[in-house]
Amino acid sequence: MDFQDRLQVEGMMIMGEGSWFRRISVLAIAGMVLAACQTASPPGSTANAVGSGAGQEVAVAAVSYAPASTGETRGYSELVMDLASGDELSSLNADAPRFPASLTKMMTLYLLFEEVEAGRYSLSTPLRVSATAARQPPAKIGLKPGSTITVEQAARALAVKSANDVAVTVAENIAGSEHAFTRKMTSKARALGLTGTRYVNASGLPDPRQVTTARDMARLGRALKLRFPQYGAYFRAKSFTFNGRNFRATNNLLGKVAGVDGLKTGHINMSGYNLVATARRGGKQRLVVVMGGQSEGARDEKVTALLEQSF
Incomplete structure (x- = not known):
């Protein structure tokens, strides 16, 4: 166990069943201690490493920030972006820490697609399902321990159904364990400039240490x-079939709002209802992020309104 992990574990032991304030205080102190140690490390050491390529990992403080509220009071954020240029068109609380929920799976998919691009996997490569992956809570597609699912099936299941059993299967096959995979996720986040994001699981299931921002998700x-772009059809699909079962897409805007062609939904009680949506109309491309919606319907209405205004 490395220094970062010891700080995290020891901090959690100190916290026990304490209040949210004590939890953040303890972990924040641990993060400051780690940051000080990183500053003191010589150039080129592991503590100063920045993840900028495949296989590299970045040292991340135990908690450098956290949402100001607990699950009882969800924060709200939004951002509208010109997808082609990356220019921000409007935003609200775009840098406030939020819980990503299943928006997490965008990074899980990103790393899976990188594996295919690098030639380490093909779309037909079978991924072995462990007992740990199979027992993940819903949403899931019912994978059985010892069975396999192809890379393409896994990607479609993540994009359409947001399956937690599939997310852990992908993580374990790529990195050997979900923990090792989440280190790759956070390292890739840093490489992409997602400075407000830290991952501790591959699915987005509840964990107060897993945080992001609307700007990072955009x-x-x-x-x-x-x-x-070759996988765009996965995000446009309104359903996915696996082992004779048909699963409906979690993105309710597909086929209902003009031009919408993806991307990813998310919901846990801690986060409220999240959605990253992309759309194309008349040569214009937009990306909208809404985090912390009070209901699925309210989230969808807000994203739709932001899309209409932006076009």
């Missing part, structure tokens, strides 16, 4: 769409 959504 940047990640844009990177995913522009770097891997």
Whole structure:
């Protein structure tokens, strides 16, 4: 266990069942201690490493920030971006820490697509399902321990159904464990300029340490769409079939709002209802992020309104 992990574990032990303020205080102190140690490390050491390529990992403080509210009071953020240029058209609380929920799976998919691009996987490569992956809570597609799912099936299941059992399967096959995979996720986040994001699981299931911002999710959504356009159909699909079962897309705007062609939904009680949506009309491309919607319907209405205004 490295120094970062010891700080995290020891901090959690100190916290026990304490208040949210004590939790943040303890972990923030641990983060400052780690930051001081990183500053003191010589150039080129692991503590000063910045993830900028495949296989590299970045040292991240235990908690450098956290949402100001708990699950009982969800923060709200939004951002509208010109997808082609990356220019921000409007925003509200875009840098406030938020819980990503299943928006997390955009990064899981990004790393999976990188594996295919690098030739380490093909779309037909089988991914082995562990007992750990199979017992993830819903949403899931019901993978069985010892079974396999192809890379293409996994990508479609993540994009359409947001399946947690598939997310862990991808993580374990690529990195050996979900923990190791999340280090790659955070390293890639830094490489992409997502300075307000830290991952501790591959699915987005509840964990107060897993945080992001609306601006970071906009940047990640844009990177995913522009770097891997060949997989655009996965995000446009309104359903996905696996082992004879049909799963409906979680993105309710597909086929209902003109021009919408993706991207990813997310919801846990801690976060409220999240959506990163992309759309194209008359040569214009837009990306809208809404985080912290009070309901699925309210989130969808807000994203639709922001799209209409931006076009």
